[in-house]
Amino acid sequence: MQHKLLKVHPADNVIVALQNFQPGEQVDFEGQTYNLPIGVGVKHKFVTEDLQTGDSVIMYGVLVGKATQPIKRGEPITTFNLKHDADQYGIEKKQPYTWHQPDVSAWHNRTFMGYHRADGMVGTANYWLVVPLVFCENRNILILKDAFERELGYAQSEIYREQVHEMLQLYKVGEIDRVHKMEAFLDPSMVRTLDEPQVKRPFSNIDGIKFLTHEMGCGGTRQDSEALCGLFAGFINNPNVAGVTVLSLGCQHTQTSMLVDEVRRRNPKFNKPMLIFEQQDGTEYAMLTNAIRETFLGLIEANKLERKPAPLSSLTIGLKCGGSDGFSGLSANPAIGHLSDILVTLGAKTVLAEFPELNGVEQELINRSVSDEKALKFIHLMQDYSAKAEAVGSGFDMNPSPGNIRDGLITDAIKSAGAAKKGGTAPVADVLNYTEPATVPGLNLLCTPGNDVEATTGMAGSGTNIILFTTGLGTPTGNPICPVVKISTNTALLRRMPDVIDFDSGPIIEGEETIEQNAEELLEYVIRLASGEVKTKAQQLGQDDFIPWKRGVSL
Structure with a gap:
């Protein structure tokens, strides 16, 4: 047998x-x-x-x-x-590294249909952002969200609201038994219905208006405020963003001047519309009325941009895993690692984050670093992060979740060794601290927590325009401006959660496909997604997760 x-x-x-x-x-x-x-x-x-x-x-x-x-x-x-245990690492142990590039002849002349920005970057989507510089403005952000999304056709489906309405009518006439008997299951085939616009969208070239909220901006450390401005600057500079509306109270730590400086520092060629409104300049009504008018006019201009062909080298792809299982490092992770190698060979940028999940494979990444300078930066970031965790009685060894352990990831080093497969075998071209932009073609290492949303938020802030997200247990994680492709490590997960999973790497486990074959199928999907031909399940569900990292201990 x-x-x-x-x-x-x-x-x-x-x-x-x-x-x-x-x-x-x-x-x-x-x-x-x-x-x-x-x-x-x-x-x-x-x-x-x-x-x-x-x-x-x-x-x-x-x-x-x-x-x-x-x-x-x-x-x-x-x-x-x-x-948990892992080998020691250091620059003194750095060994020469030779990379064997994959054959990319089939992809040399391939293009995607993207949005070309004036600064030379190319977006895979065309979003308008609305952000608060401080939590005091969250309520006003939600007011604008309701007004714009309902009127311009970006609001989520009324299906769930209709379910509550139907139950309310039954309750009013005393038919509680019928409520108990109502079918609660929503057929996964109806997922696309959830994304159907409530009204016809007048701006056909705008993929959405994204309204962010958060709990930062004042009352914390100045470092947190600076990091928040850096993160917003990264989102605004992201090639998937056409323009931004900023709401400010006026007196908070995250001053508008800080945001403008951070935007300009990251991109001296920045020329997107950045509309700033401060509540303490007058009445709330006046501020929101002006914000609505100027934002609407900005949308008119942003809608004039149309998709045009762009080489695959224009892509910046994030590499992430979450809800991992014992198959993650055997199927989906090495598949997107091979996809990363293909794109790197073509001159694109890929971004591997989650530093707590590189624990145990540091020396391999040091060996793969293109210079001692990059290797030393990686070592410094890893050691600093680890020391901060240990200072509060934690550590990278506490990273695996109960779900990870239940499904075979017994130690952080096992989890990390499998997680690192997402980075393929290419040399490490650059090492980035949180919110630093990815500017160097090749594989980039980005310092973020393993926390799904803090990591995907950080990736978008560093310029990724699509995120590949592998999962063995299932997660609905999405991002406001970067489509997040959910890739199952096993086919059973796809069957269980078809309304969440976009692509299946389970055939690798079943022996039906090689890692290379699966990766190439996924790349075809990525090209269609980058061209606006398909939407991820997270986009269809309106899963716009946004959590800034406060730089405290988060694994």
Whole structure:
């Protein structure tokens, strides 16, 4: 009988179960027979040799943990017998690195239909932003959101409101039993209905008006205010954004002058409309009336821009994972890693974030850095981040969530080694601190937390115009200005959550496709998405997540 097993790297002393095995089963793999005394769940790993307390566990060819008690051959690794551990790293250990570029001849002349900006960047979408410099303006932002979205056709479907209305009518006539019997399940095939405009959209070349809210801007540290201005400056400069309306109270830490300076510092050629309104200059009514008028006029101008062909080298693609499982590092992550290598070879930019999820593979990334300067910056950011976490009694080893652990990611090093596969094998062209713009073609490392929304928010702030997001457990995460493509690591997830998942890498696990084949299919989808031919499920659901990182400890 052919058992579904996988050894990721020749040096590994664990084998991954691609199916469930019952206690007492015998399995054959690469000429060896293993007795599984207590069974092994799908996505989990069992050891290939007897281990003693303190012995190393190797996966992906790197140290991922140390045994805390003896583990017999064929027994699974668990949180009870394994603790996180990772190899030390440093610039003194840097080794020469040779990269073998993939064959990209099939993609050389491919283009996408994008929005060409005056500064030379190309957007995959055309959004108008409305942002508050301080939380005091959140209410006014929501007032503008209701007014613009309803009248211009960008509001979400009324389906759920209609469900409540129907239940209310039944309640009024005393038919509570009928409410209990109402079918609560919404057919996933109706997802597109959720995105249908309530009125015909008059601005056909504007993909949406995005209204952001947050809880920052005053009362925190000046560093937080500066970081917030830097983040907004990144969003405003993002090639997917046509213009911005800014609401300010007037007295807050995040002054409008700080925002303008940050925008200009990132892009001296900046020439997009930036409309700024301060409430303390007069009445709320006057401010909102002026904001509505000027924003509407800005939309008229932004709508004049049309999609035109652009080379794939104009793309900036974010690489992210969340709700990860034991298959993430085996299917979806290496698939988008190969896609990244293709785009890097073509001259595009890719951005790998989540520094807590690079724990254990630092030396590999140091070796891949194009210069000692880049490597040292990466080391500094990693060590500084780790030290801040440890200073408050936390650490990168606390990164895996209960869901991660339940589905096979026992230590942070196991999770990280699989997460790093999203970066492919290309050299590290640049290393970015939070909110720094990605300007160098190639693979960029961006310092963000692993937190899904803080990371995707940071990526958009650094200029990504599409984010590839792998998930094994499922998450609805989206972004206001960057389409987020949800890629399932296993086909069971696609079947369970078809209203969330855009693309399936499960065929890799099933042996139906290679990593390369799956990556190339995904790239075709990305080109269609970049051209506005399709929408992600997160876009259809109106999933516009935005959480600034306050630079405290967030893993």
